[in-house]
Amino acid sequence: MKSIENFTDAFIAKPITVTSPLLPPLEEFIPYLEDIWKRNWLTNNGYYHQQLEKALCEYLGVKYISLFANGTLALITALQALRVTGEVITTPYSFVATTHSLCWNRIKPVFVDVEPQSLNMDPKRIVAAITPQTTAIMPVHVYGTPCKVEQIQEIADAYNLKVIYDAAHAFGVKLNGNSILNFGDLSILSFHATKIFSTIEGGAIICHDEKMKRHIDDLKNFGFRDEATVVATGINAKLNEVQSAFGLLSLTKIDNAIEHRKWVAEEYKKILRDVEGITYIDNITNVIHNYAYFPIFVDAEVYGLTRDELYFKLKESGVLSRRYFYPLISNFLPYKGLSSASKENLSVANSAADKVICLPMHASLSKEDLHKIISIIK
Numbered sequence: 549m550k551s552i553e554n555f556t557d558a559f560i561a562k563p564i565t566v567t568s569p570l571l572p573p574l575e576e577f578i579p580y581l582e583d584i585w586k587r588n589w590l591t592n593n594g595y596y597h598q599q600l601e602k603a604l605c606e607y608l609g610v611k612y613i614s615l616f617a618n619g620t621l622a623l624i625t626a627l628q629a630l631r632v633t634g635e636v637i638t639t640p641y642s643f644v645a646t647t648h649s650l651c652w653n654r655i656k657p658v659f660v661d662v663e664p665q666s667l668n669m670d671p672k673r674i675v676a677a678i679t680p681q682t683t684a685i686m687p688v689h690v691y692g693t694p695c696k697v698e699q700i701q702e703i704a705d706a707y708n709l710k711v712i713y714d715a716a717h718a719f720g721v722k723l724n725g726n727s728i729l730n731f732g733d734l735s736i737l738s739f740h741a742t743k744i745f746s747t748i749e750g751g752a753i754i755c756h757d758e759k760m761k762r763h764i765d766d767l768k769n770f771g772f773r774d775e776a777t778v779v780a781t782g783i784n785a786k787l788n789e790v791q792s793a794f795g796l797l798s799l800t801k802i803d804n805a806i807e808h809r810k811w812v813a814e815e816y817k818k819i820l821r822d823v824e825g826i827t828y829i830d831n832i833t834n835v836i837h838n839y840a841y842f843p844i845f846v847d848a849e850v851y852g853l854t855r856d857e858l859y860f861k862l863k864e865s866g867v868l869s870r871r872y873f874y875p876l877i878s879n880f881l882p883y884k885g886l887s888s889a890s891k892e893n894l895s896v897a898n899s900a901a902d903k904v905i906c907l908p909m910h911a912s913l914s915k916e917d918l919h920k921i922i923s924i925i926k
Contacts, residue, residue, distance in 0.1 A: 561866065563866040564866060564867045564908050564913070564920065565868050566868050566870045566906060567909070568745055568910040568912045568913075569741040570798055570801060570802070572794075572797045572798055572800075577793070577794065577797055579789070579799060580596070580793035580794075580796070581793070583793075584789050584790060584793060587758070587789075588680040588792070590788055590789050591786055592786065593765075593769075595789070596789045596791070596793040597615060597786075597789060597792040599792070599796055600787075600792045600795050601614070603796060603799055604795075607802075608729060609722070609726070609727040609729075611755075611756055611757075612754065612755045612756065612760070613752050613753070613754050613755075614764045614765055615751075615786075615787040615792065615853045616752055616753065616768060616786075617751070617785045617786060617788075618738070618740065618751050619716050619736060619737065619751030619752075620645040620648065620649060620751070621768070621783065621785035622737070622738075622751035622785070623646065623649035623661065623712075623714065623800035624652050624653060624783070625764060625783065626712050626753050626766070627653045627712065628653065628685075628765050629760065629767055629768055630712065630733060631902055632655060632683050632684045632712070634685065635653060635657075635658050635681040635804060636650050636655050636683065636684045636685065636686050636687075637659075637660055637684075637685045637686070638657050638660075638669070638685070638686040638687070638791045638898065639659065639668070639669045639676055639687060639688050639690075639897070640648065640662075640876040640878035640889065641662045641667050641688070641690060641875065641897045642690065643689040643716070646686065646865075646877070656681070656714050656886075657677075657883065658677050659888040659889055659893065659894065660676075660677050662889070662894075662897045663893065663896070664899075666690065666695075667690045667843075667900055667904075668687065668690050668694075668695045668696070669687040669695060670695060670896070671699040674703050676804055678707055678709075683732075684710035684711065685703070685704055685709055685711050686711075686713075686714060686849075688714040689713060689717055689718040689721065689728060691713050691840060691841040691906075692717040692719075692721050692837060692839075693829060694718070694721060694723045694728045694832070694835055697713075697723065697728070697732070700732075701731065704745055704852075707839075708874065710733045711733050711736070712736070713728075713731065713732045713735040714736055715728065715729055715735065716734040716736065716738035716743070716751075716803050717840045718735075718737075718838070719745045719840070720744070720745070720806065720838045721835065722834060722835065723835055724834050725836075729754040729792050730754070733755075734754065734760075735753070736751065736754075737752040737754070738751050739751055739752065743796060744806065744839075744840050745795070745802050746798060747787060747791040747792065747798070749792055750787050766780050767782040767785075768783065768785040769782060769784070769785075769823055770782045780865075787799060787853065797899070805911040806838055806839060808911045808913075809839035809840075809909060809911060810912070812838075812839070812910075813839045813842055813923075814920050816828070816907060816918070816922070819922045820922070822851075824850050824851065825846065825852065826844050826847075826851060826925065827847070828842065828843065829843060834873075837911065838920070840909070841872070841906050842906060842908075842909040843872065843907075844906075844907060845900075845903045846904075846905060847903070848889065848903075848926060855902060855903050855904070855905050856871070859885030859905055859906060862921070862924055863923050865925060866920075867920065867921050868908070869905050869907055871901075871905055872905075874901045874904070875901060876897055876898060878894055878897070
């Protein structure tokens with residue numbers, strides 16, 4: 549049996565994690581719980597659910613938002629809401645839920661390659677991938693960097709396609725002063741514990757008119773319009789009151805958290821810009837960033853270590869980074885048989901999957917943590 553001293557030492561020597569949840573002080577959350585207990589209403593569009601939707605619309609600068617139990621259910625429901633069928637053009641460089649949501653709707657994903665700098669879907673590749681079965685485009689704002697939304701919309705308009713943005717990384721991001729969530733037909737957020745804003749588990753769909761908001765709300769509640777009327781074959785994807793209250797409290801802390809993340813990013817850049825073989829994605833001047841992630845590219849020939857060697861070196865020193873996204877979605881078993889999943893078709897994405905590593909990025913990182921991480925890389 550381990551001694552208390554050994555247990556304490558092990559606890560103190562805990563690793564530096566790649567992400568860490570934004571946890572508001574427990575004493576500030578308890579009054580919310582007490583109020584929920586007094587109201588005796590735990591789910592089904594309760595008081596805190598409604599308050600969080602209003603607060604998020606105001607904070608994010610969007611007209612309508614529908615809260616969900618998680619981001620994957622939001623993606624699945626968004627496709628249902630727009631009645632998307634056939635084929636959807638998307639990116640292999642994302643979390644696998646992006647493409648899974650298509651398959652759950654019996655839609656065929658068609659992968660196109662990404663741009664080498666942003667790692668977002670390359671608009672120049674979209675037109676060549678369009679077939680008579682194509683009904684929509686599903687881009688991802690990777691690491692919170694905005695896609696080329698105007699070019700994508702021009703293509704969608706020309707071919708009469710819907711645009712659904714997986715904006716899981718893009719909470720609070722603005723392009724030319726406008727929320728990135730206002731582009732496309734729908735945008736989907738994730739409020740998972742690893743995201744900059746969290747409801748522990750959760751997600752949301754952003755839409756642009758009241759009729760669509762009502763339709764989405766029907767779909768996430770079994771299709772019920774009222775007690776005796778079912779208008780669609782919906783699903784149960786509601787966010788409960790405890791998580792809504794957690795989100796409402798967390799929203800009061802988010803600006804400070806993003807400011808700390810910005811400081812972390814600037815510290816990384818200050819040192820890493822002089823490390824040969826290591827590069828990173830720079831800020832875009834007309835974008836308000838949220839600093840959700842800090843990915844770096846490892847050029848093995850110049851740096852002297854491969855990305856994987858650096859990953860394991862960090863891990864051995866108690867620093868948990870992440871090879872994000874590796875493997876590509878297109879290389880997973882359910883998708884690798886698709887013609888669009890070939891490495892020849894996705895050369896940039898495959899190269900990035902072998903070179904990118906996301907360094908620890910969250911509001912709990914200290915200067916000592918950063919010095920340790922950077923010293924290992926240097």
